């Protein structure tokens with residue numbers, strides 16, 4: 001894949017691992033360097049100036065990204081992969097390093113089937129309260145595990161609980177090349193409200209450019225997916241990986257509402273476009289596993 005290979009050159013060439021270029025699209029991202037040239041007045045974010053962080057992306061079409069956190073789960077993630085295959089949907093998995101180390105074969109299957117893998121830390125701590133050294137160790141150990149499983153590095157990172165500071169986003173991008181990926185649709189599936197409610201929340205809150213949070217470690221979330229996918233596809237939405245969604249990002253321009261897809265871009269999150277969002281802790285104190 002073209003985007004994979006251009007990213008792979010950047011990340012893998014120094015390690016002499018180019019021959020490990022996978023057919024799956026693990027590392028897709030625009031080819032701009034992580035650290036832009038410093039200028040007196042940096043240009044505003046645009047489609048060609050990748051942002052450090054996204055909670056949604058301003059896109060012209062009905063494109064959205066499903067994301068699944070905290071796996072892989074030995075039992076549930078393969079079930080989810082079966083469902084995604086039936087619907088021809090590519091998703092993004094933000095994996096816990098510990099779980100990935102136990103089930104590299106699930107990561108390999110996911111990438112083989114067109115999904116993207118991102119780093120979700122080794123043990124799921126809240127970064128914002130931690131020293132740089134500890135955050136670095138959490139990310140590095142998981143990065144190493146993903147690379148050992150797949151032969152390539154991720155380009156996306158999601159901080160557990162969305163807990164991260166603006167300063168951390170910057171040095172993590174500079175050191176690891178990661179973009180920080182948050183979300184604008186949260187069905188609170190970790191509270192296990194039942195599949196029908198998970199589906200309803202996702203379907204009613206999703207807009208073009210949405211990044212949808214969910215977890216492939218809860219049975220109810222997996223059960224909710226067929227109806228969720230049916231209803232989102234009936235509304236005209238098309239599913240892409242987060243890196244694909246970012247690659248479609250367009251600068252914000254004055255625009256008429258309601259002419260960009262199945263639903264207007266009316267939520268505050270999606271109207272921000274591809275831009276750096278402030279540090280957020282959408283769910284402080286959550287105790288998801």
Ligand SMILES: [Zn+2]
Pocket residue numbers: 069070120124160161288
């Ligand atoms: Zn998580």
